[in-house]
Amino acid sequence: MSDAVLTARALSASYGKKVVVSGLDIEVCSGEILTLIGPNGAGKSTVLKTIASQLPVIEGKVFIGGKDISDMSSHEIAKVLSVCLTDRITAEKMTCEDVVSTGRYPYTGRLGILSAEDRGIVHEAMELTGVSALADRDIRFISDGQRQTVMLARAIAQQPQVLILDEPTSFLDINNKLRLLSILKELARNRGIAVIQTLHELDLAQRFSDRILCIRDGRADMTGTPEEVFSGDNISRLYGMDCGTFVPLFGTAEAPAVQGTPKVFVIGGGGSGIPVYRRLQRQGIPFAAGVIHENDIEFPVAQSLAAVTVTEKAFEPISDESVQKALAIMEKCDEVICCPDSFGTMNGGNRRLLGEAEKTEKLKREQDKEI
Amino acid sequence: MTGKRIMRRTVCFVLLAAIAVVFFVMELVSGSADISVKDVFSALTGSSTDGTAGTIVRSIRLPRAIAAALLGGGLSVSGFLLQSFFNNPIAGPYVLGISSGAKLTVALAMMLTMQNGILLSSAGMVGAAFAGSLLSMGAILLLSGKVKNMAQLIIAGVMIGYICSAVTELAVTFADDANIVNLHNWSMGSFSGIDMENVRVIAVIVIAAVAAAFMLSKPMSAYQLGENYAKNMGVNLRLFRLALILLSSILSACVTAFAGPVSFVGIAVPHLVKNLFGTAKPIVVIPAAFIGGAGFCLVCDLIARMLFAPAEISISTVTAVFGAPVVIAAMLSRREQKGSV
Incomplete structure (x- = not known):
């Protein structure tokens, strides 16, 4: 120059x-x-x-x-x-x-x-x-x-x-x-x-x-x-x-993940899960997150904070394989939290997860949780 | 600068000048010999040939008044320079032991010359005092590199002052009787016994040094923001600091050489002036401190002479009574400021 x-x-x-x-x-x-x-x-x-x-x-x-x-x-x-x-x-x-x-x-x-x-x-x-x-x-x-x-x-x-x-x-x-x-x-x-x-x-x-x-x-x-x-x-x-980890997209850092067997399963997507991930991390509760698309806004946060993350390829509908993987983890959890309030073509798999969770006593809607 | 500020500063300058002029005249008029204002004027203008009154006014009171004014002004400016240098409102030639250093070397020089039957000349006195000032100043500078805390620096200065005074006392103990009387009177601080020849030397040194200090007011204002900013603004720090030290030392040396150590004026007057004018801008404070210091010392000298007339008390006794409370006030205002941030 x-x-x-x-x-x-x-x-x-x-x-x-x-x-x-x-x-x-x-x-x-x-x-x-x-x-x-x-x-x-x-x-x-x-x-x-x-x-x-x-x-x-x-x-x-x-x-x-x-x-x-x-x-x-x-x-x-x-x-x-x-x-x-x-x-x-x-x-x-x-x-x-x-x-x-x-x-x-x-x-x-x-x-x-x-x-x-x-x-x-x-x-x-x-x-x-x-x-x-x-x-x-x-x-x-x-x-x-x-x-x-x-x-x-x-x-x-x-x-x-x-x-x-x-x-x-x-x-x-x-x-x-x-x-x-x-x-x-x-x-x-x-x-x-x-x-x-x-x-x-x-x-x-x-x-x-x-x-x-x-x-x-x-x-x-x-x-x-x-x-x-x-x-x-x-x-x-x-x-x-x-x-902790640095999330380049936001230019901010996330605290270190709580390691261990997941106690809570969080159904996330579209950024709705971020506050829940951060709260669980703060409370020291190991959790799993899923199913999150690799291009989802909350993907880097879930990767940083969750003990286990079930992911799906970008722009693809959630596959059966991913749903089965998520269900297997969910079964071992004491609690399920569902964050998104709407489902569409791409995250149809997460609606299935919610349906399975509704059959058990584990489900807590994010709205019901006191903050 | 708003009109209001210019107005305030003008009023303050006029006020300080008025105080200085009034007390200058008072110095000439009052004394154990009763001389009227009219006689003083005729003595000054030379129209009267009346022996005694004319002599008293011309060769005793006039030089004393001029000396009190010039030295008081110089001492205040010296204090302000030191405060700028150390970025500390309670720095001054007296508390930093610079006056005591000058006193020591002048006492030694006086004794040496008297033993050999010579009377020390004005220039010799100033030279000896300047050497002593620089000696104390050097010690303070060495210490200031080590102590970051301003209070510690002041304590170090006071201790240097004590050491110098102790050595002076020791020297006096072994000196002849006649010398002691002479020294003792001077070492307490007094404007008495200054003649016109002394006044000429004082005038040259003080006016030149104050003018030089005034010319430094631009870099001083930059230096008030801290040395890093001053450097960025193009101030040659090394030269500037050297100039501050030399000027403040020569001013306080001149005072000590002719009037002995005079306490607290160097801190009290700049502090009062800054509050009066509501600014610390050197371009305002230097001339104001000079005029204010002149007025302050004229007032104090008048009190020293007249309070227990015909007996005189030392000038430091009076300046301490008025100056020390101001120094305490200055210290408290600094504390308050620290607490608020």
Whole structure:
């Protein structure tokens, strides 16, 4: 790619003398969001700090707009790259507007007095991030979510080409997480800013990144689009998951399955079984699920949580063979729960299962269960 | 910035300046010799040739008042620089032991020179005090790398202060009688005995250092967000920190050289100014702390002189009475802030 705003070649990120990550090649284009993911302590933040020239580049090169950052003065770098960190702000008596105004630092004169234009840019940044109402509030006395957004406004006021954020969503509630990431998306799309961030929330990384870089064991494990990275067992492998499983489709994890002889048989399908699977897992009851099509939305959840899953090929009616298999397991269970409230051509086999269960005392309709 | 804020700041500046001017005049007018305002003016303008009153005003009260104003202002700015450096509102040259370090080296220098029958020059005093300030500052910096807790840093500073004072006491014990009298008066802190030659040296150092500090207000405002942000904004951290240390040391050294250690002004005045102006922006606080510190020390000096006149009490006694409660208030407000987050 020739329009890369920021490029790193064979970059090593080191903390003190210790090399944490080595051999990194990174390219971020204008308007693109690159997200770094990886286990705790993999060195994501160190990589960010190195790119942001907060830490010295010991090996390799970092270019911004084709210029080597080691040839740029800190003043020049400040005009093209800004950061948004999770550092606690302890400044006394600074209003949010004061904080955002510091983003104009590289552009103001000797005494740092803002021009009318600077002030306009500050107001625009606050408008864009929706923190204008906080302008006169003390930065120490607003919520974490508000503070993080104000720090983003500060970074925007710096008018960078590259915006670097270290875990921008860490202390935010779900709504604020989505809001902040949407603002980033908008910035990237409308202003062509290249965004590089680290995230711990994989579901959000999957939904809000153009490209993802996985860092593990001191090197780039893999890099690609979210679709490429969130497939197969990439994520489980990246994090060395040995407790529970990761469901790439949803970008979320399921708790480890309760192993053992199934005590409950769950007739599922179409996603109706998911809450039941999760409840049984929580209560520590081993269960069987069936018959679930391999392309059913609840298939990965059933696979993750059930001790046994009876499955059927995608888009095929449930075969007799599968029904017999399910019945054999159901017979040994103390209880049967039926989740779907309608049956059709494809899951006709599950209607048969329900019919068999109705002949016994075992059946409990999901609706009857107290939640 | 809204009009309301500009208004508030203007009013506050006028208020501080008014306090400084009023008490500056009071310093000239009051004293054991009864001299009227009119006589003071004529003494200053030189139209009166009346010997005694003119001499008292011109060579005793005027230099003392100017010194109190300049040194008070310098001390406050020095405190503000240290607070910015350590990101701690209760840091100051006195509590961090920097004044005591200066006091030690000045005392040693004084004794050495007196033994050889020479009187230490103004520049020599400042030089000795600066060396002492840097010595204490170096110790504090070494410790600040080890202790992350701000309270511990302050305690370390107070301990360094005690060590310096102990060594000073020890030196005084072995000094000649005449020297002790001289030293004792000075080491308690006082603006008395400052002459016009001293004032010239003070003016040059304090005005230059405060002006330099004012020029640092831009990086200081960036530094208030923390060093990582400052770095990203293009602040050369190493140079900036060095400048802060040198300027705060030279200011507190200048004060100690001429007036001895003066307590708590460096913390109390910036704290009051920040609350009065409702901001911690260096571009506002530095000039305001300078004017406020001048007023504060003029008031305190007047009290020191007049309360038990003709006997004088030490300036630190007065500044401690007014300053220490403010320091406690500053500490409590910091605690409150931590509790709320």
